[in-house]
Amino acid sequence: xxxxxxxxxxxxxxxxxxxxxxxxxxxxxxxxxxxxxxxxxxxxxxxxxxxxxxxxxxxxxxxxxxxxxxxxxxxxxxxxxxxxxxxxxxxxxxxxxxxxxxxxxxxxxxxxxx
Amino acid sequence: xxxxxxxxxxxxxxxxxxxxxxxxxxxxxxxxxxxxxxxxxxxxxxxxxxxxxxxxxxxxxxxxxxxxxxxxxxxxxxxxxxxxxxxxxxxxxxxxxxxxxxxxxxxxxxxxxxxxxxx
Numbered sequence: 655x656x657x658x659x660x661x662x663x664x665x666x667x668x669x670x671x672x673x674x675x676x677x678x679x680x681x682x683x684x685x686x687x688x689x690x691x692x693x694x695x696x697x698x699x700x701x702x703x704x705x706x707x708x709x710x711x712x713x714x715x716x717x718x719x720x721x722x723x724x725x726x727x728x729x730x731x732x733x734x735x736x737x738x739x740x741x742x743x744x745x746x747x748x749x750x751x752x753x754x755x756x757x758x759x760x761x762x763x764x765x766x767x768x
Numbered sequence: 769x770x771x772x773x774x775x776x777x778x779x780x781x782x783x784x785x786x787x788x789x790x791x792x793x794x795x796x797x798x799x800x801x802x803x804x805x806x807x808x809x810x811x812x813x814x815x816x817x818x819x820x821x822x823x824x825x826x827x828x829x830x831x832x833x834x835x836x837x838x839x840x841x842x843x844x845x846x847x848x849x850x851x852x853x854x855x856x857x858x859x860x861x862x863x864x865x866x867x868x869x870x871x872x873x874x875x876x877x878x879x880x881x882x883x884x885x886x887x
Binding site: 685687694695696697699702710742744746747748749750756757758759760761762764 | 770772801803805810811812813814815818859861863872873874875876877878879880
């Protein structure tokens, strides 16, 4: 059973909808991440949060809005998405100071924009 | 520019045989980390093995070993005695030294190699 849980696992939304992806970790990690995995492209880092503060935004369009209310929860709010935003969205977390394990990933939310 | 290159889009391997997955990387940092992840069809990324740039010995984890050739900037994954459950996508990833120790999950990934293990 993964230590990082993402909900929902699958989501279909229209371009005018507003939805949110949720990520939860109970591993005691202080850093959380959103990655995007599109077909035929490498995983792309979207956002990084450390101790609830956003430390990185990799030029992500504003229709993606992250929120990190505490070190255990991370959200990705979606609005007015485009069909090309259809992808697998992976949440990850990592402990501070422990380099060996890199990132712990959730199972992802498979998003389809219609 | 792509920093992690995996040149094998897909591979077939027979059960119980060994398979080598290629990975080359590009960095000007002296301190960096290299990772391999496995992604089954369920979607989850599963950590397999890690190699630090200053580690003198190649990393091993059970049936996984990492063939680290620093001068060639190569970090190939070797899976010994393949099993049917090894069928998955395999990703090579790198963590460069820039940034704080609070974001060690900030990784750059290659395009992946699809491995299919046949009976």
